[in-house]
Amino acid sequence: MASISLKNVGLTFTVKQDAGYTLKDLMVGGFFRKHYKMPMQVQALSDITLEVSDGQRLGIIGHNGAGKSTLLRLIAGIYQPNKGIRKVSGRISSLFDIALGFEQEATGWENIRFRCYLQGETPRSVDSKLQEIADFSELGEFLDMPVRFYSSGMRVRLAFSIATAIDPEVLLVDEVLAAGDMAFQSKAFERMRAMIERAHLMVMVSHDLERTTDLCDRVIWLDHGLVKQTGPASEIIPAYKEWTKNALSAGKTKPGGTVLAAA
Amino acid sequence: MTDYIREIWRTRFFWMSLVRMDLRAKYRGSALGMGWSLLQPIAMTTVFCGVSATLFHQEIAKFAPYVMTGLTLWSYFSHCTSMGCFIFHQAEPYIRQHPAPMAIYPLRLMLGNTFHLLIALCLAIALSTWGTGFAGILPILSLLPSLALIMVMGWSIACLLGILNVYFRDVKHMAEVGLQILMYLTPIWYPEHLLREKGLAWLVNANPIVPFLTLVRTALLEHRVPSVEMYGAAMLVAGSFFLLAALNLRQRESRLIFFL
Numbered sequence: 215m216a217s218i219s220l221k222n223v224g225l226t227f228t229v230k231q232d233a234g235y236t237l238k239d240l241m242v243g244g245f246f247r248k249h250y251k252m253p254m255q256v257q258a259l260s261d262i263t264l265e266v267s268d269g270q271r272l273g274i275i276g277h278n279g280a281g282k283s284t285l286l287r288l289i290a291g292i293y294q295p296n297k298g299i300r301k302v303s304g305r306i307s308s309l310f311d312i313a314l315g316f317e318q319e320a321t322g323w324e325n326i327r328f329r330c331y332l333q334g335e336t337p338r339s340v341d342s343k344l345q346e347i348a349d350f351s352e353l354g355e356f357l358d359m360p361v362r363f364y365s366s367g368m369r370v371r372l373a374f375s376i377a378t379a380i381d382p383e384v385l386l387v388d389e390v391l392a393a394g395d396m397a398f399q400s401k402a403f404e405r406m407r408a409m410i411e412r413a414h415l416m417v418m419v420s421h422d423l424e425r426t427t428d429l430c431d432r433v434i435w436l437d438h439g440l441v442k443q444t445g446p447a448s449e450i451i452p453a454y455k456e457w458t459k460n461a462l463s464a465g466k467t468k469p470g471g472t473v474l475a476a477a
Numbered sequence: 478m479t480d481y482i483r484e485i486w487r488t489r490f491f492w493m494s495l496v497r498m499d500l501r502a503k504y505r506g507s508a509l510g511m512g513w514s515l516l517q518p519i520a521m522t523t524v525f526c527g528v529s530a531t532l533f534h535q536e537i538a539k540f541a542p543y544v545m546t547g548l549t550l551w552s553y554f555s556h557c558t559s560m561g562c563f564i565f566h567q568a569e570p571y572i573r574q575h576p577a578p579m580a581i582y583p584l585r586l587m588l589g590n591t592f593h594l595l596i597a598l599c600l601a602i603a604l605s606t607w608g609t610g611f612a613g614i615l616p617i618l619s620l621l622p623s624l625a626l627i628m629v630m631g632w633s634i635a636c637l638l639g640i641l642n643v644y645f646r647d648v649k650h651m652a653e654v655g656l657q658i659l660m661y662l663t664p665i666w667y668p669e670h671l672l673r674e675k676g677l678a679w680l681v682n683a684n685p686i687v688p689f690l691t692l693v694r695t696a697l698l699e700h701r702v703p704s705v706e707m708y709g710a711a712m713l714v715a716g717s718f719f720l721l722a723a724l725n726l727r728q729r730e731s732r733l734i735f736f737l
Contacts, residue, residue, distance in 0.1 A: 227735040291576035294731035308574060315570030317495070319502035328498070331491035332575050 216304030216383045216414035218266040218289055223298035225259040225288055225439075258284045259439045262298070266432075271410065272417045273430035273447060275454055277461075280436040282419040286310070286386050289417060304383035304414060307333055311388075312373040313366065322357030322364070322372055323348075329376045343379045350405065351375035352398075367395060374402055378409045385413035389420055423451050484578045492581040492588075499589045511596075518597045521548050522604075525666040533668055539698070542605035546693050547665035549597035553631060554686055555656050556590045561635030562642040562649040569737045579730050583635035583722075591628055598624075598693075605697040616696040619703060623692040626708075626715045630689065633718035640725050643736045663687065685714050 259281045266272050274282045287293045288300065290308045316325050326347050330340045348357055351371045356364065364372070387406075410416050410429060420426050426433065426447065433450040435443045443450050504510040522545040530540045561583065565572070568582040598620070605612060642648040663686050664672060672681050681687050688711040695703040 227732070229735055287573075292573065292734065306576075310574050311570070312574075315574055317498055317502075319505065320498050324494075324498060328491065328494055331494055332488070332571065332577065334487070336490060 215268045217268060217302070218264065218384065218415065218417070219299070219301040220262050220264040220289070220295075221299045223259060223262045223264075223288065223295045223300055224257075225284060225293055226255055226257050226296050227293075228253050228255050257439055259288065259295075262441055264434065264441075264444075266415055266417060268414050270415055270432060271430045273426040273433040274417065274419045274436060275421075275423065275426060275433055275451070276436035276442075277458075279438075281439040282436055283310070283388050284439075285436065286388050286417060286419050289384075290386050302384060305334060306384045306386065307380050307382035307413075308386040309377045309388065310386070312377050313370045316361045316364075316369060316373070318362040319360050321360055322351075322353055325361055325372065326357075326376055329373075330379070333377075333380050335380070347375045347379045350379075350401075371398060374405075378402075378405050380409075382409065382413040383415070385410065385416040387416065387418040387420075423455065427451050481578055481580070485581055485584070488577050488581055491577065492585050495585050496588045496592075499585065500592060503589075514593050514596045515600060518545055518548055518552070518600055529666045533671070535668065538608040542601060542608045542698055543668070543694065544666050545597070545601045545604050546697060547663070547690060549594060549601055550627070550686065550690055550693060551660065551663065551665050552597065553590050553594040553627065554634065554689075555660070556593075557587060557631040557634045558638060558652050558656055559649075560586055560590075561638040562652055564635055564639040565643050565733060565737060572734055572737065579733065580632075580636065580726060583632050583639055586635045587628060587631040590631060591624075594624075594627070601693075601697060609698060609700070612697050612700045615702050616700055619696045620693065622708065623689070623696070623703070623711070626692070626711045627689050629719050630685075630715040633715065633722040636722040636726055637718065640722075640729055640733065643733055659684070659686070664690070685718070688714050 262285065274285060276282050284293065286308075287310065288295060289302060290306055290310070291300075291302070292308075292310075294300075315329075317328060320328070323344070326344060327337075327340055330343065335343070348354075351357075351374075353368060353372060356368060357372075361369065361372075387410075407429070410418075416429075418426065418430060430447050433445065433447045433454075434441060435450050435454050443453060504513060507513060509516065522541060525548065526537065526541045526544045529535065529544065530537050533540075535543075564582045564586050565579065568579075568585075571577065571582075572579065602612070602617065638648060638652055642652075662680055663684055664681065669681060669687075672678065688707065691707050692703045692711055695701060695707060
């Protein structure tokens with residue numbers, strides 16, 4: 215039985231304004247505070263309580279920076295919460311930033327294997343899927359070439375074909391519904407729908423509210439890292455649309471996320 | 478802890494395939510392919526041995542295997558150090574997509590370097606057999622626990638520097654400078670006793686690479702199984718580095734992603 219349980223989960227992270235610290239930061243930071251970019255604490259999620267059980271399809275909506283992708287990554291175990299309890303049962307299959315993470319010098323065939331292995335597949339299970347993935351991607355002889363020669367569209371095709379060839383228990387999807395060109399997009403959507411049907415449980419982040427209504431039975435609306443509303447998709451999405459319309463007319467479209475203070 | 482090791486094992490197909498890919502990618506398109514792994518230590522040994530044997534009045538037949546064992550291990554540790562600084566940056570797309578144990582990324586680097594180390598060690602065994610005769614079965618077998626310690630040390634260096642470089646971007650530059658200094662302080666192509674005779678024994682004793690050099694050289698050049706004290710010294714160094722790396726990883730693994 216697949217399930218997700220979050221109890222009063224919070225996530226705060228410290229980020230340096232430039233990535234990492236340098237020796238200069240450490241040595242002179244204390245003397246020249248004006249020029250020293252202090253690390254910032256960002257309150258990404260606050261007090262999130264959520265239960266998703268087997269068979270449910272949950273959509274996460276909200277404005278930019280509301281914490282949607284962060285919540286999804288926290289469910290996936292990529293981010294660990296500072297507060298609260300996170301429990302996930304079932305094998306997690308996550309579809310985030312799928313176009314990233316190709317080994318540039320490896321061929322398309324080799325990259326299919328790496329990615330499948332990363333998703334928990336074995337050589338035997340990959341062998342049985344290899345041809346199907348290649349056929350769906352329609353990349354043909356390009357699969358014999360190193361990935362560094364691929365166009366960005368070809369990479370997305372390959373990434374999508376691999377990512378959707380698995381049989382997921384807990385499926386986490388972040389904005390991967392639009393893959394490749396128009397012709398590929400329609401068959402990609404059908405494949406995605408079939409995958410969602412196979413999954414025991416699905417959580418999806420999307421700005422495409424029509425697709426969210428179509429694919430999800432429940433929706434959680436995030437605002438500045440907090441749960442604003444949760445309920446059936448048919449109730450929450452119209453409320454969110456109305457709120458967005460009002461926010462637009464009032465000019466309140468500032469991205470979310472709360473910077474607490476310099477650490 | 479057991480869960481963590483189980484998770485590393487569960488992802489074995491992933492990191493093992495990356496190691497294979499790294500090895501293939503390194504020589505893809507080159508005329509000699511893996512032959513470069515053989516040619517490089519031979520060329521380096523020839524040059525260093527030619528100069529050093531004359532400078533230090535050493536007999537080539539004995540000094541050549543000495544230099545080759547030194548260069549072999551130095552090459553392994555210096556690659557673990559210089560490439561180790563970038564392992565988590567290199568793995569960032571994977572880290573952002575899947576919560577696999579981060580210990581697998583230094584493991585990827587260490588195993589790739591171990592492959593080259595093994596090739597060079599085989600050459601060193603052949604060269605020492607030519608120069609000083611066959612070491613014997615037991616001394617050759619004693620290389621196995623030595624190799625295990627060298628692998629632990631390689632993983633620990635890569636992991637530790639990988640973590641440090643995520644937080645402090647100067648670490649990679651400091652590591653480069655440190656490597657250059659350490660190369661001259663390590664008895665790779667000059668006899669170790671020269672340092673001791675000049676009253677610089679402390680330099681040898683404080684050098685973390687020396688215990689591993691001693692293990693390999695005792696087996697191949699002196700044809701005997703290293704003593705318990707020799708293994709103890711190597712275990713102490715490898716164990717300390719491993720503990721430091723493992724504790725750092727445990728403490729920082731969940732937060733590392735925010736600094737990448």
